[in-house]
Amino acid sequence: MSNIRGRFAPTPSGLMHVGNAWAALLAWLQIRSNNGQFVLRMEDIDGPRCRPELAGQALADLRWLGLDWDEGPDVGGPHSPYTQSERIPFYEEALDKLLACDKLYPCFCSRAELLAVASAPHGLSSEGPAYAGTCRHLTLEQQRERREAKTPSLRFKVDETRAITYEDGIAGTMRFPPGVGGDFVVRRADGIISYQLAVVIDDAAMNMTDVLRGADLMDSTPRQLLLYEALGLPAPRFAHVPLLMGEDGKRLAKRHGDTSIAGLKEAGVGPERIIGWLAFLAGQTDRFEPIAATELIGYFDQGRIPNEPITISETLMKQLFY
Known part of the structure; x- marks a missing residue:
């Protein structure tokens, strides 16, 4: 086989x-x-x-x-x-690892605040508007004060200087610009783990060599590639129908x-x-x-x-x- x-x-x-x-x-x-x-x-x-x-x-x-x-x-x-x-414990373990290497930060932006920028050009069409980085540079004291009023989500720090390129098995060479749509959520404020993190952990744990899926998920690929890299996991080959x-x-x-x-x-x-x-x-x-x-x-x-x-x-x- x-x-x-x-x-x-x-x-x-x-x-x-x-x-x-x-x-x-x-x-x-x-x-x-x-x-x-x-x-x-x-x-x-x-x-x-x-x-x-x-x-x-x-x-x-x-x-x-x-x-x-x-x-x-x-x-x-x-x-x-x-x-x-x-499989929640596996995702929590990955979050701990990402926090330990300073890849995540708490985000206190409300849904209303995020919707306010929804008319901005989208960096990744199916992923919504690019996050403006509002909470990325909060001090520890500012984070502490905001925690008293709101439970934060957790966002992944996207390298704003690197373009992401990969070879798609159907679409060919795909290139995404630096920043790839901004910092993205890996755990929502209500505690639900994001699709982006869960799918990376699962595909790596299950030794997936190939992922063929719908083109509506193509915009998720650069984000998932960044997570594979940050967690030291091998990425599969991607093909989007x-x-x-x-x-x-x-x-x-x-x-x-x-x-x-x-x-x-x-x-x-x-x-x-x-x-x-x-x-x-x-x-x-x-x-x-x-x-x-x-x-x-x-x-x-x-x-x-x-x-x-x-x-x-x-x-x-x-x-x-x-």
Whole structure:
């Protein structure tokens, strides 16, 4: 077996839809075509937004589509637990390490104060406006005074002099300017660990060699690379697949119709039809036809995946049903 390892890590805050299935299928094919190990991890770190029943539904939907995994919350494995809400001690340990090497500082800015700069140009589009560094240079006395009135978040100090460059497996060479969007939160004021930190700790702990995910997370990559470096952890190879978009230019969502896997199943759309449709969109087949996920493994070619957003026209969407 190859030592290549990849994963799919859904967030159980809503029903799995074709956009999720798109990323899951391509991540699975990348690993299975290289005879590697595929991991399923549940990213439920944001407790208020996540629901256990949706986590169970996600596992059922993936299995119904014909995808499997070697390690995961339901099958276990050597890197358990595979559910983020059960991995909090690992994140706290990483925070302690970052604090010890002076990579973090407390931020007392309120949500209203941060929203006030929301109209500023965004350094990283999906990550919101760049943080202005308001709390970065507070003295210890100023920090103490502010702690009496407000529990702070913790922010990572981004080197404002270094550009970040990495080679994306689909998008090619990616370069982010110095400062990469400003200092970012690694623990919220309510104590919830940020996605950025949790995903780095988990991918390193689970020995991920490759991370294939949606292009909406590309802007997170430079921040995660900085965390890998600061913690002395090896970074995986990254590849970002384009998003599926509606004809209105917005990401495929409920407003474009019910594209949930559960909804499609209820409408009588079979798993091989969904897989064949996604494979055609990904350039893996030259025409749309129902096909099992396992049949795609032998001729998966990452180089054929488009690197621009894919517009799902009404005609394309109808292919799923007829």
